[in-house]
Amino acid sequence: MAGASSSLTSPVTEEEITLTVKWSGKEYTVRVCGDDSVAELKRRICQLTNVLPKRQKLLYPKIGSKLADDSTLLSTLPLKSSLKMTMIGTVEDDIIVDQVDAPEIVDDFEIGQDEVVDIKDKEVNKQKLKRRIELRNPCREGKKLLVLDIDYTLFDHRSTAENPLELMRPYLHEFLSAVYAEYDIIIWSATSMKWVELKMGQLGVLTNPSYKITALLDHLAMITVQSDSRGIFDCKPLGLIWAHFPEFYSSKNTIMFDDLRRNFVMNPQNGLTIKPFRKAHANRDSDRELVKLTQYLLAIADLDDISILDHKKWEFYDEANVKRRRHT
Structure with a gap:
């Protein structure tokens, strides 16, 4: 599944951001807003993959540890739709x-x-x-x-x-x-x-x-x-x-x-x-x-x-x- 064809400026300021997230051999299109936080991005990824936010590790070129902070606003990160984000995480089997x-x-x-x-x-x-x-x-x-x-x-x-x-x-x-x-x-x-x-x-x-x-x-x-x-x-x-x-x-x-x-x-x-x-x-x-x-x-x-x-x-x-x- 491919991401949006148009590129996003850096930092992201648009109201809606379209990202491509790779996980477990598949690609997912995730739509969020520039004023969303990393926590909101993780929730959207969870909706697509069933990997709970606390189990997700997000990897993105040259961003480093900023994606580890759930409070970071996406508008402060140099995100581009032409690059793919990788998510590492496991689906929970034991909900209790x-x-x-x-x-x-x-x-x-x-x-x-x-x-x-x-x-x-x-x-x-x-x-x-x-x-x-x-x-x-x-x-x-x-x-x-x-x-x-x-x-x-x-x-x-x-x-x-x-x-x-x-x-x-x-x-x-x-x-x-x-x-x-x-x-x-x-x-x-x-x-x-x-x-x-x-x-x-x-x-x-x-x-x-x-x-x-x-x-x-x-x-x-x-x-x-x-x-x-x-x-x-x-x-x-x-x-x-x-x-x-x-x-x-x-x-x-x-x-x-x-x-x-x-x-x-x-x-x-x-x-x-x-x-x-x-x-x-x-x-x-x-x-x-x-x-x-x-x-x-x-x-x-x-x-x-x-x-x-x-x-x-x-x-x-x-x-x-x-x-x-x-x-x-």
């Missing part, structure tokens, strides 16, 4: 081992409100929202949307157990069954689709008769953004979902649960930071986070615009006061 070995993200952070808006509104980020969604069930007219993370939100992926059900967050099925009356449900994980389907299947989420999952998204649907104060990091842009289903979902009827605030930096008014579920064996008898969140979701379900709420204060939400303010 992959998740246990994955580095744990504990350094979450707050971003100033002005900077949040700047990241959200940058045109280059909007152009990156064309990613894949695995639709499993039809969207339902008149329903709000709940977007859920997996690791530490629904499942303790760090603890060991003979049965995955031992690591499931308490009241998960009761939670999903109750909120399904008012919300369509989408699962969005920062891991691979294989991992998403495996864990949700093992927990019985994909086959439960009391609710249906509308769609699944994985790390390939995430984008890399740059913050002046916090550098480059990945996040989950809800605009991707709204663009795919504009007749059903918008900022007014969508809420996302994630244990990392950075994941909804492009849509801060739609994010709720859930308490992480860790050390399942010690905490599963006392964790009632999903019970309380069920009450919150059902209490706000009749609001025309849930983005006006301060989800940071969800535990103190007073339904009666909000209704009074709406009718004043």
